[in-house]
Amino acid sequence: MNSVKAFAPATVANVACGFDIFGFAIEEPGDVVELSRRDEPGIVITSIIGDEGRLPRNAEKNAVTVVMLHLLKHLRIKDLGCEVILHKNMPLGSGMGSSAASAVAGVVAMNELLGNPLTREELLPFAMEGERIASGSAHADNVGPSLLGGFVVIRSYTPLDIFTIPVPEDLYCTLVHPDIEINTKDARFILRNEVSLKNTIAQMGNVAGLVAGLMKADYDLIGRSMVDVIIEPVRSILIPEFKEVKQAAISNGALGCSISGAGPSMFALSRGIDNARKAGEAMQKRFAEAGIEAGLHVSAINKNGAMVLAE
Ligand SMILES: Nc1ncnc2c1ncn2[C@@H]1O[C@H](COP(=O)(O)OP(=O)(O)O)[C@@H](O)[C@H]1O
Numbered sequence: 001m002n003s004v005k006a007f008a009p010a011t012v013a014n015v016a017c018g019f020d021i022f023g024f025a026i027e028e029p030g031d032v033v034e035l036s037r038r039d040e041p042g043i044v045i046t047s048i049i050g051d052e053g054r055l056p057r058n059a060e061k062n063a064v065t066v067v068m069l070h071l072l073k074h075l076r077i078k079d080l081g082c083e084v085i086l087h088k089n090m091p092l093g094s095g096m097g098s099s100a101a102s103a104v105a106g107v108v109a110m111n112e113l114l115g116n117p118l119t120r121e122e123l124l125p126f127a128m129e130g131e132r133i134a135s136g137s138a139h140a141d142n143v144g145p146s147l148l149g150g151f152v153v154i155r156s157y158t159p160l161d162i163f164t165i166p167v168p169e170d171l172y173c174t175l176v177h178p179d180i181e182i183n184t185k186d187a188r189f190i191l192r193n194e195v196s197l198k199n200t201i202a203q204m205g206n207v208a209g210l211v212a213g214l215m216k217a218d219y220d221l222i223g224r225s226m227v228d229v230i231i232e233p234v235r236s237i238l239i240p241e242f243k244e245v246k247q248a249a250i251s252n253g254a255l256g257c258s259i260s261g262a263g264p265s266m267f268a269l270s271r272g273i274d275n276a277r278k279a280g281e282a283m284q285k286r287f288a289e290a291g292i293e294a295g296l297h298v299s300a301i302n303k304n305g306a307m308v309l310a311e
């Protein structure tokens with residue numbers, strides 16, 4: 001095989017109470033990577049479309065190629081020559097798993113070009129290296145769902161133990177991206193290292209409730225469990241109109257609403273696409289009243305994750 005194209009979707013990480021342990025993918029947007037072999041050895045980024053020239057062109061600094069370099073090293077392949085085109089289809093520092101989408105599309109494309117020596121699950125640690133370069137932390141709650149699809153739970157990082165759980169058929173996500181940027185690295189830096197016993201108990205109850213609610217298709221339980229007493233109170237300060245936008249979502253049919261990843265995007269979960277759209281329009285309107293433009297995506301939970309595209 002001489003050339004390959006792969007797509008990897010945007011993701012909602014944390015899902016309110018599950019900091020670094022919960023995430024799911026949405027249908028769109030997503031990054032697309034094109035790979036083609038060349039005669040000279042080495043991985044070269046020939047073009048990035050859609051980043052306004054902001055992303056590193058150096059293969060060792062961009063999440064899309066860092067993952068390929070790690071994969072090739074693991075497979076002890078030294079002489080491969082490859083040209084990379086990245087279609088950057090989502091904003092940077094968005095809370096939509098932008099760096100993760102590039103990393104996953106990159107590692108899936110390279111694995112395909114090599115004839116799929118690794119399974120999807122085996123690609124995960126390499127995709128996580130893309131997150132390390134982007135945010136200083138190799139968290140898996142964006143790359144996991146972007147790679148595997150579904151609602152992902154990371155039970156443990158050492159050793160890595162990750163699985164997906166079923167979600168109700170009629171569950172829809174609303175993702176609203178206000179036109180501001182928050183660097184995940186900065187949004188991790190401001191978090192406290194200590195958590196009180198009281199908050200730990202509350203958070204554990206919600207984590208258990210959200211898993212049970214999703215698996216039992218108990219929409220009320222899902223809504224009641226979308227509460228984050230640890231991270232949201234700290235990070236929401238970085239998002240203008242956070243409380244008002246969250247209230248707008250809940251008053252307009254959403255089961256619950258919180259920060260998507262490290263923000264500034266906010267997400268809501270709803271029963272049915274009509275509720276998800278209504279909540280999204282209300283959230284967008286609330287941002288607009290404060291003079292902030294916001295993009296809106298309404299989607300089912302993406303069960304497939306990354307895809308190799310026909311040439
Ligand atoms: N291919 C890539 N796509 C997006 N960001 C990348 C990529 N490669 C490196 N980065 C770096 O990662 C940071 C953005 O990642 P992050 O803050 O995690 O955003 P997001 O929340 O959207 O994933 C920026 O500093 C950016 O330069």
Ligand SMILES: N[C@@H](CCOP(=O)(O)O)C(=O)O
Binds near residue numbers: 142263
């Ligand atoms: N668990 C991470 C998720 C970051 O998601 P992103 O989409 O903002 O990169 C965190 O909360 O830091």
